[in-house]
Amino acid sequence: MFFLLVGICTIAFLLTFFNGFQLAWDDTWQVLENPLIQDYSTHTILFHFTHFWQQQYSPVNSLFYCIIVWLFGIEPAAFHTACLFIHLANTILVFEITKKLVLQLLPHEANSKTIGYAFFTALIFAIHPLQVESVAWISASKILLYAFFALVALLCYIRYVQTSHFLWLAITVLAYVLGFGSKEQAIILPLNLFLFDYIFGRFEGLTWKNAMFSRVMLEKSAFLLLAMAFWYFSWVNNTGSIQVVGGYPFYQRILFGMHSLVEYIFRFLLPAKLYFFHPFPISPGELLPPFYYGYILIVGIIGYFVWENYWNGNRLVVFGFLFFLINLLLVLHIIPLPRPVITADRYMYLSLVGIALVLVSKLDQWLFSRNTRYQFPLVVVCLTWFIFLGVHTFLRTGDWKDSETAKSNVNEIIEKRKAQEPDNLFNLIENE
Secondary structure: OHHHHHHHHHHHOHHHHHOOOOOOOOHHHHHHOOHHHHOOOHHHHHHHHHOOEOOEOOHHHHHHHHHHHHHHOOOHHHHHHHHHHHHHHHHHHHHHHHHHHHHHHOOOOOHHHHHHHHHHHHHHHHHOHHHHHHHHOHHHHHHHHHHHHHHHHHHHHHHHHHHOOHHHHHHHHHHHHHHHHHOHHHHHHHHHHHHHHHHOOOOOOOOHHHHOOOHHHHOOHHHHHHHHHHHHHHHHOOOOOOOOOOOOOHHHHHHHHHHHHHHHHHHHHOOOOOOOOEOOOOOOOOOOOHHHHHHHHHHHHHHHHHHHHHHOOOHHHHHHHHHHHHOOHHHOOOOOOOOOOOEOHHHHOOOHHHHHHHHHHHHHHHHHOOOHHHHHHHHHHHHHHHHHHHHHHHHHHHOOOOHHHHHOOOHHHHHHHHHHOOOOHHHHHHHO
């Protein structure tokens, strides 16, 4: 299964080996002009671990670049190969974690079904077109690395829950620190750990009164303290601050969050019109188009779907959706952090695991628990969808050959927004 996953994923991303740097975008300052790549001294390394670079904190990612340059020089093919290697490692980790989750939630199922759940969840994660931005864009390697350490942390945490050996918890903490050193979004890991506690039944028998002093909570103290330290470190560097003045009002942020959530789900099911950025529909102070209020109904339907599965005991679906939601929390705009885009494919990289597991679980239910006359058409649809994912990813990877090809399908959007708001963030995006 490992070799099959690696082979299919490598073919889907084959064109990445022929792509170059994004010279008119972040690759210039983040890779080619990164001082750590030019200077390997202890002083420079310590500076990167104690300071922000270009308003971002990713010293582990900078060391990743440093190792690549030290081994192969500044060759784009070397960077793309290393990024694909991390993505392949993440795919294997997704396979292993999914297998352990299914064994926990469906202990009486055949081993073939457990392997099937793990394989197809990992396959969707590996070859979905939404992953192209994170894999084919060198500067997005920090997303690959943060996801790698997050997945290592979750796998080690499962081992800790199963064995109670403190060493696995210590490795989980270390992976958390390295994940934050790759990308600040890793700060959300403690919520994932609580979700795994729920899946492994660690809250059973606890009441609200004694839960705060239970082992489950006490062992999270290190993670929560680290999360507070990470946030404070970002805040003092003016990158973790909440945008209170000059932003969108609360009701609009709620609707933006609903819009983003629905967009990510539909983009997962039908990944069409994928751009390197998706602008906000309005500027602060303007009124939202009326159709945005329709997202309230759609989110309500999604919520009912998850609630129904909860009451029916389908904890795989509940886990998958919550994992999807938790790892999107920081980019749903409910918390008004300054961001230039309303949605981005790279934000879905780790969250995609959860929604892929939901789809695999429901497909298993529909294929083997309903009228057999629908089995063959459903199999055909699924096969067609998987082929579509692979082909789309192959072609989409070629779109990231250079800055011109990456931006070619959004130039019209950029020019339109520039005409409306000549001093806004879209000029920044265009000229990075």
